[in-house]
Amino acid sequence: MFKHLSAVPGDPLLALIIAHRNDPNPNKVDLGVGVYKDDNGNTPILNSVKKAEAILLQQEDSKSYLGINGAPEFAAVIQELLLGKDNTIIKDKRIFSAQTPGGTGALKVAADFIGSSLPNPKIWVSDPTWGNHLPIFRSAGLSIETYPYYDPETNGVRFDDMMKTLKADAKAGDTILLHACCHNPTGVDLSFEQWQEVTSFVAERGLLPLVDAAYQGFGDGLDEDMAGLRHMASIIPNMLICNSFSKNFGIYRERCGGLSVIAETSEEASNAYSIIGLAIRANYSMPPAHGAAVVYTIMNDPELKAEWVEEVSAMRNRINTLRNQLVEKLAASNTKKDFSFIRAQRGMFSYSGLTVDQVHTLRNDYSIYIADTGRMNVAGITDNNIDYLCDAIATVVG
Ligand code: LMR
Numbered sequence: 001m002f003k004h005l006s007a008v009p010g011d012p013l014l015a016l017i018i019a020h021r022n023d024p025n026p027n028k029v030d031l032g033v034g035v036y037k038d039d040n041g042n043t044p045i046l047n048s049v050k051k052a053e054a055i056l057l058q059q060e061d062s063k064s065y066l067g068i069n070g071a072p073e074f075a076a077v078i079q080e081l082l083l084g085k086d087n088t089i090i091k092d093k094r095i096f097s098a099q100t101p102g103g104t105g106a107l108k109v110a111a112d113f114i115g116s117s118l119p120n121p122k123i124w125v126s127d128p129t130w131g132n133h134l135p136i137f138r139s140a141g142l143s144i145e146t147y148p149y150y151d152p153e154t155n156g157v158r159f160d161d162m163m164k165t166l167k168a169d170a171k172a173g174d175t176i177l178l179h180a181c182c183h184n185p186t187g188v189d190l191s192f193e194q195w196q197e198v199t200s201f202v203a204e205r206g207l208l209p210l211v212d213a214a215y216q217g218f219g220d221g222l223d224e225d226m227a228g229l230r231h232m233a234s235i236i237p238n239m240l241i242c243n244s245f246s247k248n249f250g251i252y253r254e255r256c257g258g259l260s261v262i263a264e265t266s267e268e269a270s271n272a273y274s275i276i277g278l279a280i281r282a283n284y285s286m287p288p289a290h291g292a293a294v295v296y297t298i299m300n301d302p303e304l305k306a307e308w309v310e311e312v313s314a315m316r317n318r319i320n321t322l323r324n325q326l327v328e329k330l331a332a333s334n335t336k337k338d339f340s341f342i343r344a345q346r347g348m349f350s351y352s353g354l355t356v357d358q359v360h361t362l363r364n365d366y367s368i369y370i371a372d373t374g375r376m377n378v379a380g381i382t383d384n385n386i387d388y389l390c391d392a393i394a395t396v397v398g
Helices: 012-022 047-059 072-083 102-117 133-139 159-169 192-205 224-235 266-283 290-299 302-332 356-366 386-397
Strands: 095-100 122-127 143-148 175-179 208-213 239-244 257-262 349-351 375-377
Touching: 047 290, 047 302, 072 095, 072 224, 072 239, 072 257, 072 290, 095 102, 095 266, 102 133, 102 208, 102 239, 102 257, 102 266, 122 133, 133 143, 143 159, 159 192, 175 224, 192 224, 208 224, 224 239, 257 266, 290 302, 302 386, 356 386
Parallel strands: 122 143, 122 175, 175 208, 208 239
Antiparallel strands: 095 257, 239 257, 349 375
16 A cells, blocks of 8 residues: 655754754754753753643643633634734734644644635745745645745845745735744744834735744743734734744643634624634544643743743843854854844844755765755854854855
8 A cells, every 4th residue: 555655854853853853972962943942052941831730730620622722712822922912813802722732833823724714725835935835835736836035135025026036926815925923944033113114015905814933032022023923814814823931931842832813703703713713623523732731821821931030041141142242252163154133133043044965964074954045043152162163164164
């Protein structure tokens, strides 16, 4: 039955984790997959999470199914974090949110919803975008188009080209994928003014925004990072938002995220939500409980919430400090390449501008693991490895 099958290469990012794990070099550096690390190179469990888990251990009284959409307390937390507590969209019940297995689960369900509910489902994604976006959308049968985004010349956004392409080719009813903040893989975000311009265009053309919010809190702050999304939600009547709590609660392996649908009226949102429920049932039936229980236990306890907000700030500040140190040390290493653009990038990732050959030399000769695209996970840098890293980059780049 399976004789005709041959092995296919796995996801390159996940292959990088294995390659790093199997590398015996004691100086190896992992700047691959997007996981936060502390200065010892560990991915710690947040204190607020540990405390919430202790509470849950005492209080949890059943492991029965949660239901397709997950816990209602969790939906409230998602909405408050994404839109802000007093948002009228929440008060008017124009938003419904489902608990999903990570941001990936949310994206898959959103894609299935688009595929089953919109005529000629087509999605516009940034060039480049997160490597897993394309297989997810393809698997739901969406046709995919790209809009220009990253400019390797300026290390910024090709905003004029982006708008030109969308204005020329996006059709009413198409979906447009936007990264709420901390663009993955580039680390280059739209400015607030650019969000405003995109919003006006999306409104005028009648597009459906699908916003991927996987790194809230890692850019400029929990509220600051949602400024563009909140502006868009205040203007555009219909929207899908996929969010992840993997990074900002550090609960990667618990698979915890959410899919929210916003519509013009509460009834429309509720109708769309019922179709989302069918997609959930067909994909994984019901979501896992633990991660979401941790999140709402923290968010509904003022002391734990304050501690978590501090912990998110600490992760963000460490990454931003590392960005500055990286730029300074690379400049001091006399490499001919100017890396100062790394300072302005946001979130865990930096598109470093390293070529695929340079990335391979760093991997093969120095055991430094960076994605082939040149995307570095800045959070993988430590006091112990930064000099080694900068010397190696300077040698390879020249
Ligand atoms: C990443 O881009 O590294 C993360 O989102 C992890 C993943 O699943 O790819």
